[in-house]
Amino acid sequence: MNEKKIIFVSDLHLKGIRDPRMKAFLSFLEQEKTSLSRLVIGGDLFDFWMGFNAVVFYEYVPVLNKLLELKEVGVKIDYIEGNHDFSLGPFFTEALKVNVIKEESMFQLGDFKIYMAHGDEVNRKDYGYLFLRWFLRACFTKALVKFLPPSWIWKLSQRSSHVSRNYRSANPKAIQLFRDFARQKLETENMDVVILGHTHHPDQQEFMVQGKKKFYFNTGDWISHFTYLEYDQGIFSLKKFIF
Numbered sequence: 001m002n003e004k005k006i007i008f009v010s011d012l013h014l015k016g017i018r019d020p021r022m023k024a025f026l027s028f029l030e031q032e033k034t035s036l037s038r039l040v041i042g043g044d045l046f047d048f049w050m051g052f053n054a055v056v057f058y059e060y061v062p063v064l065n066k067l068l069e070l071k072e073v074g075v076k077i078d079y080i081e082g083n084h085d086f087s088l089g090p091f092f093t094e095a096l097k098v099n100v101i102k103e104e105s106m107f108q109l110g111d112f113k114i115y116m117a118h119g120d121e122v123n124r125k126d127y128g129y130l131f132l133r134w135f136l137r138a139c140f141t142k143a144l145v146k147f148l149p150p151s152w153i154w155k156l157s158q159r160s161s162h163v164s165r166n167y168r169s170a171n172p173k174a175i176q177l178f179r180d181f182a183r184q185k186l187e188t189e190n191m192d193v194v195i196l197g198h199t200h201h202p203d204q205q206e207f208m209v210q211g212k213k214k215f216y217f218n219t220g221d222w223i224s225h226f227t228y229l230e231y232d233q234g235i236f237s238l239k240k241f242i243f
Contacts, residue, residue, distance in 0.1 A: 043082020
């Protein structure tokens with residue numbers, strides 16, 4: 001029997017129950033459910049999730065229910081936190097039993113050694129964003145959020161999402177910056193595949209490193225591209241969901 005496939009997806013930035021992209025993503029997961037063994041979320045599934053406590057925003061319940069449904073049929077879920085969703089909280093780790101990854105992940109997949117991260121720390125010169133990232137994860141911010149009513153947290157999340165989005169570089173140079181970062185990982189850390197998100201630009205590159213083919217993929221986004229990375233029968237493919 002053939003092994004089931006693995007899907008990598010990031011940067012959906014789902015806003016809530018009225019977001020048509022949420023309906024598209026739910027349809028996508030339903031379509032793939034029976035052929036899927038593992039779903040790897042590379043960050044920014046939600047436009048903002050500040051999960052410092054046990055609050056579950058009702059706007060995201062349809063997606064959370066679908067993830068729970070996937071878990072119930074045996075799909076493994078990994079969630080690498082992004083810059084719009086972090087400190088995911090007990091619902092993900094305890095109720096959904098999701099493997100939550102704070103920063104980056106390195107793992108073996110078939111014959112490939114994989115490095116995966118959201119990518120928001122690739123540009124070490126984006127000082128404005130790096131400060132915002134530190135501030136939102138600081139201990140005093142976590143302490144404050146725990147005492148705020150859920151409605152206030154939702155409003156704060158929406159405001160913070162807008163600010164964070166402004167710090168994400170849309171400069172075309174970012175594409176080359178990410179390619180250079182991937183190449184360095186492939187050359188210096190004995191990795192075979194680098195998978196990133198964050199730029200919202202789907203990308204795939206092949207490098208020759210010491211006579212061996214190595215690969216970089218960016219999963220793109222679900223704002224304008226609706227792309228995802230699929231691993232099936234030992235082959236990586238960057239694909240687009242048509243709905």
